[in-house]
Amino acid sequence: MTRVAVLGATGAVGQRFIQLLSEHPEFDIAALTASSSSAGKPYHEAAKWRVDTPIPEAVRDVEVVETDPDAIPNDVDLVFSSLPSSVAERVEHGFCEAGYVVSSNSSNERAAEDVPLVIPEVNAEHLDLIEVQRDNRGWDGALVKNPNCSTITMVPTLAALTDFGLERVHVSTLQAVSGAGYSGVTSMEILDNVIPYIGGEEEKMETESRKLLGEFDGSEIRWHDVDVSASCNRVATLDGHLENVWAELSENPTIADIYEAFEAYPSQELHSAPDPLIETFDEPDRPQPRLDRFLGDGMAVAAGGVQETPAGIQYNCLAHNTIRGAAGASVLNGELLARDGWL
The missing domain is CATH 3.40.50.720 (NAD(P)-binding Rossmann-like Domain)
Structure with a gap:
């Protein structure tokens, strides 16, 4: 031990x-x-x-x-x-x-x-x-x-898409109140409300994602050149960060290709690693925090709602922010x- x-x-x-x-x-x-x-x-x-x-x-x-x-x-x-x-x-x-x-x-x-x-x-x-x-x-x-808890929700899904030529990512988050700590957001602030700002969160998503997706050359990390822009919002859910992601790719995968890439993305042979890492949903209204935050004992990333848009492939992803995140x-x-x- x-x-x-x-x-x-x-x-x-x-x-x-x-x-x-x-x-x-x-x-x-x-x-x-x-x-x-x-x-x-x-x-x-x-x-x-x-x-x-x-x-x-x-x-x-x-x-x-x-x-x-x-x-x-x-x-x-x-x-x-x-x-x-x-x-x-x-x-x-x-x-x-x-x-x-x-x-x-x-x-x-x-x-x-x-x-x-x-x-x-x-x-x-x-x-x-x-x-x-x-x-x-x-x-x-x-x-x-x-x-960061919001970065860790999105990056595994981006890693699954890198073979399609990841060029630009836009993400809008709906982040649970537990991410601010027990005393971080008062009930009077968050009930009947959404707070469209979380200090420092957008910068963390935009920089950490590029470092995580980069390559180690033996002396330093060469950060991935993908452009990432984020809008981070606090919502009145207790646990589970839900994120809406738009990914612009150099190739033109089908929706089926995207789902296959998510489902095939490998896990690790470690005690706490979920298998699969990314659990997918065909339903357009999934994943949802209350239903899906404990997938893989809270360590899995859920993804669904994949569709083609003028801004690229759009999908939703979710993870438990105090466990996986x-x-x-x-x-x-x-x-x-x-x-x-x-x-």
Whole structure:
């Protein structure tokens, strides 16, 4: 078993980490960290549990410690980070310098030249950038990121279309309130409403997509030259980001070709990887968040409503934003790191 720690274990994404890791066959939770106000308390007191399953008995009475490399056991092999980016940019480097491999959901450094940004089914080979990172920074550990929750919903479907000559992408998102954190959007803001702005979200989709679809040449990632433009909107669903995508392609595939490409796109042989990765629907009104966000235990991407338009092939895609789009993505990256010998 690989011994792991969770940084920021009391927050919304941290709680998802606990849920996913508590019965994981490959990982054993050895330490939970949080702010100084929570340190020293048993986990069930430090965390206001809000996940849709009971708090796991195995961690209920575990003492929360400070988020510091010296506070966790030396035999921890892998650290999962769900820290706010303002904290992560200070703290994560300390863990990497101390020799820990960090699989992080935090947004800081996703675009950094020597930080792998990874979706295992899309660009597992980008982990080789770790060698460049270690040379550049003098670390024994490593820092690996998963992308933003809206990006991770769309990019697997784009990866399935690259053989058709991906040239330009337009996307409009309908993002669940859980993506803003428990206190991120008040009921008075979102009920009977749609908020047509999410700070920084559009830029993340437009840049992270190109890095994920790029190629590693042995020294750097050569970003894909596809143009991506995004409009991001907060809607009154609890979980599950639904996205309307228009993809302009140099070739002219049929609707049947698009569905076949989605359905044939390969998964990974990892514990948390869904098979198939992309589940498709012929119905024009699917996927829907309430019906389809838990496909593949919340790790699959759903796609449907494919049609031809003057702006290119249009389709809808959906993923669970706090499972596939956050904690589950980091856990999957951790499984890839373990399998490929990076720990």
